[in-house]
Amino acid sequence: MRAWQIENTEGLDGLKLAELELPDPGPGEVRVRLRANAINYRDLSVISDPVARDVELPRIPNSDGAGEVLAVGAGVTGFAPGDRVAGCFFQNWIDGPCTAEAMASAMGGEIEGVLAEERNLRADGLVKIPDHLSFAEAATLPCAGLTAWRALVPVGKLKAGDTVLLLGTGGVSIFALQFATLMGARVIITSSSDEKLAKAKALGAWQTVNYRSTPDWEKAVLEMTEGRGVDLTVEVGGAGTLQKSIAATRIAGTIGFIGILAGGEVNPRPIMSKSLTVQGIYVGSRNLFRDMNRAIAAAELRPVIDRSFAFEDAPEAYRTMKAAGHFGKLVIEI
Template sequence: MRIYRLRQFGLEHLILEEAPSPSPGAGEIVLDVQAMSLNYRDLLVATGQYNPKLKLPATPLSDAAGVVSAIGPGVTRVRVGDRVTSHFVAGWLDGPFQQEYVATTLGTPGAGLAAEQVVLPAEAVVPIPEGYDFAQAATLPIAALTAWSALQTVSKVGPGQTVLTLGTGGVSIFALQLAKALGARVIITSSRDEKLVRARQLGADHTINYRTHPDWQQQVLEFTGGVGVDVTVENAGPGTLDRSLKATRAGGTIALLGALTGRQGTVTTGLILMKRLHIAGIMVDSRAVFETLIRFLVENRLRPVIDRVFDFGQLPEAFRCMAAGQHFGKIVVRR
């Protein structure tokens, strides 16, 4: 079987190699990967920005869907032939988040999924939603579940509320689709007008080009009658956080999940307390919440927005597409 290995950091060092088919140990399965999706985190892993001390060679990617081809001793939860998708925080099955779950995330430090066959804990998969193909299912584990966590775990978005989401990448487009399905109004930003046109077609109520309107929080306030939004899906991080604080209503929630502008910066803490804002850090979510999300997707007939599909041999090219910010929604690599 073919497997990608990162010999050194950098996309030019992401090499496709041959390896023997893996065998599952106790409590494990083998997943025959049919499709994988890219997340910004995977790009950071591959370029050494996520963990410069990562032991190499390593196999990147955290989201994949496929068919269970073997099960190890003691596995009763899934059967050979099941169509499943991966669950990112493999050890977080239900209940509140615990610090030790960080060590169980797929795509480092857990198994990387950029391979034709991967061994996973049997607990770290969920059935593919009814009516979804492998490519669609592979988009869900990180981006969709993170957007859902922002809208339903750390807040309870519903009719009459307004959501702001930044950019038009994987998480943000899921946030747009899910917030609309939950009955909310949605404001979305982008650096490109053509992407904002696509966002409107998906139901966005108000769109802002953050390049041509660097003070975009003013437009958010105008659109919300000077009040601000109920929930901001903060995909970008320190470079935008202060504007998000201004764009969010008193008592509102900022789902702080992104690092597109880095992982450190200054913040006007006075705004947080004077507006009694809730800043909620997000680390994807549990398997139980993933299953709830899947029921919602099926009930609401929602389908992921896949911008481009690359062949298995084109993973470095798929990463370059993501790095260039050319995409709208998700990028998929199919076997």
């Protein structure tokens, strides 16, 4: 079977298409014919600088893939050939809080990823996908979808009538927009593009802010909320935007901290003085994935895909990710 591998430290030039042998699935394993991958900024980071992330080479990249079961190993129950499935970002995080063992099972980094025609995955590291979704749509769920769901539901305890602040229009933020709107929350979303903000408005955003034309966007958010601030912020920017997110979040509100995109320094004092909860969020467990899929199926929600690429053109997908012009998710179809 063919697979893309990170073979050296030359960035995207080090990504090579290889022919690999795949053994029969072992006990507790499931062989999956991958039909689509979705890419995340984390995948681009791993390819761009595997040394910084202590990734052993060669390594198959990407955490997010969906496909169909070809065969099951000894002892596997709950899956059969033909089932439509997606792999979990963490192959060893079933439920409860994250652990060191779970962190060591992140696909496309600590262990082999899914940018391949076929992969053997743990049976307890798979979930069945909603019937109404295509493989490309289902491939967007394991990282961006589940990260947004965890930020809003178990961490943010979102309820109807709450106000949510989202930064940018990448995969996590657009999933959070869809989920929050579905749950009856009011969404404020930022972007440097008026065109993207118009698309977000069409998806249900309550208010929008162009942070390029309004650099003090946290003040705009406070004005929109009559000085109170938002109940929950999904912070994907990083240290460079966190201070503004702290200012825009109400007293005793919550910030789901996800991003590493913008560097900078943070004064932690307002976190204390405003009694904020700031929770680091790194995807989620298999059981949370199942919970999210039930909600997606019930609402027949469809992920937003900006553009799809052929398997042979995978490097171009990462170049498009790097250019940061997309709205929603980028997908590689196999």
